[in-house]
Amino acid sequence: MKFAILSRNSQLYSTRRLVEAARGRGHSVRVLDPLRCYMRIACDGFGMHYKGRPVSGYDAVLPRIGASVTRYGTAVLRQFELMGSFSPNPSDAILRARDKLRAHQLLAAQGIGLPATVFGDNPDDTADLLSMLGPPPHVIKLTEGTQGAGVMLTEKLSASRSVVEALRGLYANFVVQEFIGExxxxxxxxxxxxxxxxxxxxxxxxxxxxxxxxxxxxxxxxxxxxxxxxxxxxxxxxxxxxxxxxxxxxxxxxxxxxxxxxxTPGLEGIEQATGRGIAEAIIDHIAGRVISRQ
Incomplete structure (x- = not known):
């Protein structure tokens, strides 16, 4: 089976483990930097080149797209999908997950438990917005932050208002959530x-x-x-x-x-903590899904 892994750095632990697992299962695998992929889009078909050469024929594409290249990376993944490649995490699903506000709305609509969350835009509504959430502590999150960046805890109502006002002044997108102290x-x-x-x-x-x-x-x-x-x-x-x-x-x-x-969860921390071959489980799952589609 022919695999592609979309990753900007082939030396990252997660990328290396996935390559190792795929080759260990007898698959052909190539790491492609999504920013070096470029596309032709037309009604007569879709094309992709990588560093001057055509790219095609991949049974499956595994995206390891960082948050900083979400827009272009998901466009590249979508092009692979349109060319017939399977992806366990489709481009639209990645976009849903990357936007915390959108993800929370979708999950809440399905009855999945979440910390209570509020969101608003107009500074005149800040006091009432926070009253909808309840008393502090409050957790304030940038909607596109990763690895804990852009997450703040405010313990007083005045602090919550100040942070909200500061973020609005920076035109940042954020949500405010209840703090689960227990x-x-x-x-x-x-x-x-x-x-x-x-x-x-x-x-x-x-x-x-x-x-x-x-x-x-x-x-x-x-x-x-x-x-x-x-x-x-x-x-x-x-x-x-x-x-x-x-x-x-x-x-x-x-x-x-x-x-x-x-x-795009990292493998290093959880593989080391649990001692389990998660990369192999991922490759086996993708191979099974590709076979089931044939």
Missing amino acids: AQGADLRCFVVGDRVVACMRRQAPEGDFRSNLHRGGSAEVAEASAEEAATAVRAAQGLGLEIAGVDLIASQRGPLVLEVNS
Whole structure:
């Protein structure tokens, strides 16, 4: 089977592991920098070149598209889709997941538990907007932030108003959410492949912080998702149209809540924490899906 991996850096851990897993399963695999792909779009067909040569015939394309190249990267992925290649995470699904506001609206509409979230645009409505959420602490998130960047905790109402006003002054897109204090700075990263959770780790925020992201100094240990947590993670991934996703859950008094659905989850932290071959599970899933389409 012929695989392409869209990645800007072939030396990244996740990209290297996926290449290793694909070749270990006997597949042909090539890493393509999406920014070096360029396209011809016409009613008589779709074409793609890469560094001066035609690109075609890939059975499956696995996107590892960073947030900074979302627009162009998803356009390249869409071109592959139009040329007949299968992707476990389609271009439109990635766009849904990257926009936190859109993702929350879609998941909430499907009855999936989330922290209460508010969003508004006019500065005159800030006080009433925050009253819709309830008393602080509040979590304020940029809608396109990643790895914990652009996430702030405000403990006083005046601080929430100040941050909201500052972000509006910068024309930033953001949401404000309730703070789930009972989680005590911990969350659960569930790695979803297809219709199951193949690995799970519990992440703990470092002292003095509430963000548990490993890139922010959080720690991780292997964990087992409960039946309810696993079902919530799979529903969240499928609700956005993703077959491969990192779903972050937080424990609350009303059950597991979805914090975020990551369409390009890293493999290094969770493979090291759990000792599981997630890259192999991904390749096996994609190969099975390609065969089922034939």
